[in-house]
Amino acid sequence: MSFKDTLKEKIKQNLNRKFIGKILALAAKKPVLYLFTRTLKSVSDKHLNSVSIKSFYKAYSKKSQVAYGSLFLPYEMFYSLGLSPFLPEVLAGFTAGMGIADKTLAAATKNWYSQDLCTFHRSASGAVEMDLFPKPKFIICTNLACDAAQKSFYIYSKKYNIENNFYLIDVPYDYSNKSIDYLSRQIKEVCYDIAKKTGKDLDLNKFKNIIKNSNKFRHWAKKANDIRKDLTAYPPNYNGLNFILPFHGLAGTKDAVILYKNMYKELKKYIGKKENIQHKKILWLHLKPYYSNDIFKLMQEGNCRVAFEEINYVYWPELDPSRPFRSLAKKMLSHYLRGPIDNRIKTIHKMAEEYKIDAAIIFSHWGCRQNNAGARIIKDSLKNRNIPTLVLDGDCVDKNNYSKGQFRTRIQGFIEMLG
16 A cells, blocks of 8 residues: 555544644655655656645644635735635545545535535535534635635634634626726735734735745746647646646745746656657546546547646736735636636637647536536537537546446547547
C-alpha cells in the first residue's frame, strides 16, 4: 500500500476533525511531505499536493482564523485580512477522492438536505454535520454561478452560531460602471467589518502586495495555458481538472505563483515532443468525477486527449494594486458564468478556436442547475461550429451515480463517431 493510500485508510478508520488535523500536521512536515509527493511523476502535481496539504493544515491548526468561502470569490481579500480560507465545495471533491462521500452524503440526508441539491454541497453539508471540517469564525459566499452556496453556507453559520459573521456578496447580472461601484462597495464593507471584528486595521499596503502576487499568478497561469495550445504530449498523469483549489483558493499567495511558474516550466519541456498517435483534442466543460473512474483512460484508449478545461480559463483582467476593491469587483464581474448564457458560450467558442478543438465533453453534474440547464444550448452552439459535443450525465462526488458500463458505452460511441 502506498504512503498516500495509508493516510487515506487511517482517516477513514478515524473519521473525526481532531484526527484529520493530526494527520495533516504530520503530512505537512517536510520529510513526510517529501515522501508523500516523491511517487508523483508530474512536477506540477507534486507542487499541487504540497500546497494543498499546507493549505488544509493551516485551516485545521489552531494558529489561524478560518473563514469558509464559496468557489468564485476573490480570495485575495481573505489573505489581506489574515484569514485562512477553507472551501467546503472543493473539500467535497476530496471526500469523494478519500472514499468517505458515502458517509458525508448519508449524514446530509439524515439532516434533511434535499436529494436534488448538488452533491458538492450535500457532501460538504454532511461533513459539517459530522463535525469533520475546521470551525470557521467567518463565512463568506457569493451568488455568482451557484444558488446552493448561499443557502447551505447560511445553514453552516447557524450551526456554528456565527450568523452575524455571515456575508453574502451579491454580483449584479450586468457588467457596467454602476455594477462595479455596487460590488466594490460590498467587498470594501465586508473587509472593513471583518477587520473590525478581528480587532485589526485593514492593512492596505499588504492588500496591494497580495494583489501584486495575484497578478504574478495570473501571468504564469496564462503562460501555462498559452503553451498548451501547441502541446501534442503531456507530462505523465497530468490532469488540469485537479487544479481547481490553487486556481481559486490560493489566488494572491506566493504558493500559487510558484505552482503555476513550475507548471509552465514543466509544460515547456514538452513543446515539440510528439507521441506515436495523433490525439483528437477535447475541450472539457465543467468538472470531473473525483472518485476512481475510467473516463480518462477510455479517452486515452480512443486516442482522445483533454486539450483544455473550461475551469482553467483566465477570465479576468490584470488587477490594479492601487484600487484593490474595484479590481476584485471587476474580477468577479468578468466571470463567464455571470449574466446570460451568451457570456459562457462566447468564452467556450474562444477556447475552442484557440486550442483547435476537435470535440467537447460537457460533464453534466447532478444538481448543478446552471450547468445542466445550459448544456443543450451549448451543445447546439458548438454543433453550428461543426464541433461534436457529448453531454455526459454523471456525478462528481457520489460514486453510486457512476455506471461504469453506461459511461464506457457512451464514451466509446462518441469516440467512434469522431472517427
